Amino acid sequence: MKVFASFFKKKFFFKKKNQKTFIRCFARNRAAVLGASILAVVLLTVILGPLLYPGSAFKLVGKPLLPPGGAFLLGTDTLGRDVAAEIVHGTRTSMLIGVSATALAVLIGALVGGFAGYYRGWTELVLMRITEFFQTIPAFVLAILVVAILQPSVGSEILAIGLVSWPGIARLVRSEFVSLGGREFVLACTGLGASDTRVIFRHLLPNCASSIIAVGSLLVASSILIESGLAFLGLGDPNVMSWGLLISAGRAVLRSAWWICTFPGIAILLTVLAINLAGDGLNEALNPRLRTA
Amino acid sequence: MRRLRYFGARVLLALPVVFGIIVLNFLLIHLAPGDAASVLAGESGAATPEYMESLRSKFGLDQPFSTQFTHYVEQIGSFNLGYSFRNDAPVSELIIERLVPTALLMLSSFSTALVIGTLLGLIAATGRNTWRDAVISIMTLIAYATPVFWLGLMMVVVFAIRLEWLPTSGFETVGSDDEGWAHMLDIARHLVMPAVTLALFYLALYARVMRASVLDQTGLDYVTTARAKGQTERGIMFGHVLRNALLPVLTMAGVQAGNLIGGSVVVETVFGWPGIGTLAFNALQSRDLNLLLGIFFISACLVVVINLIVELISVFLDPRIEV
Numbered sequence: 001m002k003v004f005a006s007f008f009k010k011k012f013f014f015k016k017k018n019q020k021t022f023i024r025c026f027a028r029n030r031a032a033v034l035g036a037s038i039l040a041v042v043l044l045t046v047i048l049g050p051l052l053y054p055g056s057a058f059k060l061v062g063k064p065l066l067p068p069g070g071a072f073l074l075g076t077d078t079l080g081r082d083v084a085a086e087i088v089h090g091t092r093t094s095m096l097i098g099v100s101a102t103a104l105a106v107l108i109g110a111l112v113g114g115f116a117g118y119y120r121g122w123t124e125l126v127l128m129r130i131t132e133f134f135q136t137i138p139a140f141v142l143a144i145l146v147v148a149i150l151q152p153s154v155g156s157e158i159l160a161i162g163l164v165s166w167p168g169i170a171r172l173v174r175s176e177f178v179s180l181g182g183r184e185f186v187l188a189c190t191g192l193g194a195s196d197t198r199v200i201f202r203h204l205l206p207n208c209a210s211s212i213i214a215v216g217s218l219l220v221a222s223s224i225l226i227e228s229g230l231a232f233l234g235l236g237d238p239n240v241m242s243w244g245l246l247i248s249a250g251r252a253v254l255r256s257a258w259w260i261c262t263f264p265g266i267a268i269l270l271t272v273l274a275i276n277l278a279g280d281g282l283n284e285a286l287n288p289r290l291r292t293a
Numbered sequence: 294m295r296r297l298r299y300f301g302a303r304v305l306l307a308l309p310v311v312f313g314i315i316v317l318n319f320l321l322i323h324l325a326p327g328d329a330a331s332v333l334a335g336e337s338g339a340a341t342p343e344y345m346e347s348l349r350s351k352f353g354l355d356q357p358f359s360t361q362f363t364h365y366v367e368q369i370g371s372f373n374l375g376y377s378f379r380n381d382a383p384v385s386e387l388i389i390e391r392l393v394p395t396a397l398l399m400l401s402s403f404s405t406a407l408v409i410g411t412l413l414g415l416i417a418a419t420g421r422n423t424w425r426d427a428v429i430s431i432m433t434l435i436a437y438a439t440p441v442f443w444l445g446l447m448m449v450v451v452f453a454i455r456l457e458w459l460p461t462s463g464f465e466t467v468g469s470d471d472e473g474w475a476h477m478l479d480i481a482r483h484l485v486m487p488a489v490t491l492a493l494f495y496l497a498l499y500a501r502v503m504r505a506s507v508l509d510q511t512g513l514d515y516v517t518t519a520r521a522k523g524q525t526e527r528g529i530m531f532g533h534v535l536r537n538a539l540l541p542v543l544t545m546a547g548v549q550a551g552n553l554i555g556g557s558v559v560v561e562t563v564f565g566w567p568g569i570g571t572l573a574f575n576a577l578q579s580r581d582l583n584l585l586l587g588i589f590f591i592s593a594c595l596v597v598v599i600n601l602i603v604e605l606i607s608v609f610l611d612p613r614i615e616v
Contacts, residue, residue, distance in 0.1 A: 133313045135548065136600065137593045140555025141573070142317075145589050148577055149325045225440055229559050232442045233577060247443060251563075258450045265443030273438035 025285040032281020038274035045091045053085035058241065068259045075259045077250060083260060086246050087267050093242040094271065097157055098224040104162025105223075106216050109169025114200050116170070117177025124174070131170045139164035143226060147235045154237045157230055161223050172215055176208035210286040217279035221272045228268050243268050296608065303604055307597050314593045318586050319365050325582060374587035379579045384587035388569060394464055395568030399557055401488040403546070406495035411542055413496070414503020419530065421508065429500060436497035441556050445490040445563035452486060459486055462565035487564040491556050495549060502545045506538040540611055547603035551596045 026032055045052075058081060068075035074083040116127035146160035180186060189199050230236060231244025238245075243264040250260025356364070368375075374384040417429040453461040460466070465479050510516065511534060519529045554569075561570030569588055576584040 129309070130313075133310055136310060136551060136596055137314060137317070138551035138554040138589070138596055140552065141558060141589050141592050143555075144558070144573065144577065145321055145585055146324075148580070148585060149321060149582065221438070225438075228440050229442060232440075232559065233562065233574060235577070244440075247440075247446070251446060254446060254450060255454055258454075261443065261446050262450075265440060265447065268440050268443065269435070269438050272440075273434060276434065276438055 022285050026281050029281045029284060031277045032284070035274040035277025035279075035281065038270055039278055042091060042095070042271050042274065045088055046095050049088045049092060053082070053088050067257075068263075074263045075257070077246075077260045078253055078257070083246070083263055086241055087243065087264055089241040090243040090246060090264065091267070091271075093154070093237075093240050094224050094227060094268070097154060097161065097227045097242075098220045100158045101161035101165065101223040101227070102216055102219040104158060105165035105219055106169050106212060108162065109166035110173050110205060110212065112166065113170035113173030114177060114205060117174040117181065118196065118200055118204065120178075120181075127170075128174065131167045131174075134164070135167040140226065140229065143230060144233065144235065147230055152230075152235045152237055154240055157227055157235070157237070160230070161226050164226075165219055165223060168215060168219070169212065172211055173205075173208060176211060177204055180204055180207055214279065214283035214286050217282055218276060221275035221279065224268065224272055224275070299608070300601075300605065303601060307601060310597050311594060314590060315366055315369050318369075318590055319362055321586060321589075322582075369590070374590060375583040377576075377581055377584045377587075379576075379581045380584070384584050387572060387584065388587055388591050391567065391569045391572050394566055395557060395561070395570065397484065398487055398491065398561065398566055398568060399553055401484060402491040402495070402557075403553065405488060406492040406499055407542070407546065409492075410496040410499025411503045411539065413500040414542075415507055415530070415535070415538075417500065417504045418507035418511070426504075429504075433497040433501050436493050439493070441490060441494060442559045442563050444493060445486070445560055448486050448490055449563070459483075462563075464567050483564075483566075487560050487566050490563070491553070491560045494556065495546075495553065498545065498549065499542050502542050503538060506541040507534060510534045510538045536610060540607060543603055543607055543610070547600045550599040550603070551593075554592045554596065 026036075063076065068083070074087065077083055077086070112127050112131060116124040116131075143160040143164050146163060147156050150156035150159070186199060186203065189203055194202075227236075227242070228244035228247070231242050232248045232251075234248060236242050236245040236248075246264040247261045250257065250264075254261055372385055374388070376382075377384050377387055380387055413429050413432075417426045420426050449461050452459050460483050462483075464483055465476070466483075515533060516529055519533055520526075524532070557568065558570035558573050560566070561568045562574040565571065569592065573585060573588045575581075576588065
């Protein structure tokens with residue numbers, strides 16, 4: 001267990017000097033800075049949301065189906081709830097599910113890819129076959145099935161999305177491990193009598209942390225998209241406000257009240273776009289050798 | 294002959310995947326709260342303990358796990374995907390009759406995305422760092438971030454409700470007795486919006502891959518050789534680079550086949566397109582697990598078949614692959 005703890009404690013990203021070059025590199029990419037700024041607003045919304053719109057997300061505040069621009073900036077929905085308040089409360093759900101599902105995917109992916117890349121041979125063959133299998137099957141349909149079987153809730157959504165998103169991470173970690181495997185520092189550790197788990201968690205994984213972070217950040221975006229799709233199909237937690245839930249509820253009155261569906265969709269689009277831009281920037285700044293023309 | 298043998302080997306390699314899908318399906322059934330008997334009893338509307346017992350022995354649920362599994366494999370092997378009590382029909386029958394609309398939707402989206410996507414990628418790569426490249430990049434980024442179902446709903450608002458150019462939903466105009474071309478045109482008008490909605494994301498994806506792939510190829514020696522021989526730039530692009538640059542796009546298309554099916558579930562739901570996706574949505578609404586599992590099985594098998602086709606085309610494009 002000690003090995004695991006030290007993995008998280010150790011500052012493995014970069015030393016102070018590298019940090020400066022990293023920030024400079026990231027700041028040079030204007031699209032990435034734009035993405036990071038939008039993301040900052042989204043995160044502020046998550047933190048300040050309860051202050052902006054106190055009380056439940058499902059609170060009734062006015063007449064139903066008021067168009068936007070009146071007393072309520074983005075209008076009201078079929079039951080007379082403030083659409084703006086619902087979007088603000090939904091931000092929290094989307095970010096929570098996006099980040100947790102990604103964390104789960106990274107955990108599964110790092111374990112599978114790590115063991116495959118470290119032990120090679122049969123272990124690798126079997127584990128990578130399983131990874132390929134999960135990459136082939138229709139991920140979204142599997143996610144639908146898992147949530148439907150476990151009953152819709154925030155937990156089952158996280159589980160389902162994590163379960164279908166890990167193969168990319170596993171492949172990445174495996175290839176990094178394979179290329180690191182023969183290096184001197186690994187041989188030195190093994191020679192000094194370090195156990196396999198120690199080599200894997202203390203030395204190899206920290207060395208591919210930067211690529212995991214870069215790819216993982218993009219996974220948050222795709223997780224948010226999958227979550228909204230699940231919620232749209234009626235597989236969101238009915239007791240927790242989310243953007244997909246809002247769109248799926250507004251769909252019935254699309255003809256008369258376009259705003260209920262439109263604004264949450266814009267929120268999803270902007271958030272996902274911001275994460276993608278910032279993630280690409282991270283990728284470029286952290287892995288300069290992967291940079292393409 | 295060698296090509297045939299190579300392809301045979303690929304088919305054999307696909308078999309473990311199909312077996313894996315069966316295992317996964319079996320595990321998912323057992324993941325459900327309560328056993329299949331309670332689900333079936335709930336679905337058929339009667340649930341006396343005696344009836345439950347009879348169901349359990351009828352479906353072999355009182356047998357050990359391994360026996361149940363062999364039984365399940367045999368059942369799938371004879372193309373029996375179970376019975377949907379909600380629809381009062383065998384699952385396989387329900388899926389087969391929905392296969393044509395889904396295939397139509399997926400094929401038209403896929404070809405639209407592939408043709409326009411590679412074209413945009415080519416334009417972006419040849420005009421690298423110009424305004425064309427910038428515009429295409431921005432469009433790709435936005436298409437990447439747009440939720441498919443929301444895009445569909447917005448298209449309905451703009452093109453069906455406001456402009457009244459296209460029908461909002463369905464496969465054909467109900468009650469019309471058009472024949473021949475008029476009927477085809479009617480279906481095509483219904484197909485436009487779902488196909489475009491589903492295609493947009495993949496269009497962006499292929500454009501991005503194509504751009505990178507064309508840029509990779511233009512740096513290679515054979516391009517310099519062709520240029521030295523006096524080949525025109527256009528000739529180099531369409532005679533040499535295009536064919537080579539298409540390979541990564543095709544590989545990506547194969548990898549993304551599964552997602553295309555997932556996307557079509559959402560798109561069909563938005564537009565009421567009577568395919569497998571709408572069937573899945575209805576199954577979800579009525580919690581018809583048998584039907585959902587069957588849909589998952591069939592769509593996963595479909596992906597395996599699509600991957601095989603992609604492989605076949607890749608071999609055709611680049612004969613070196615089979616060595």
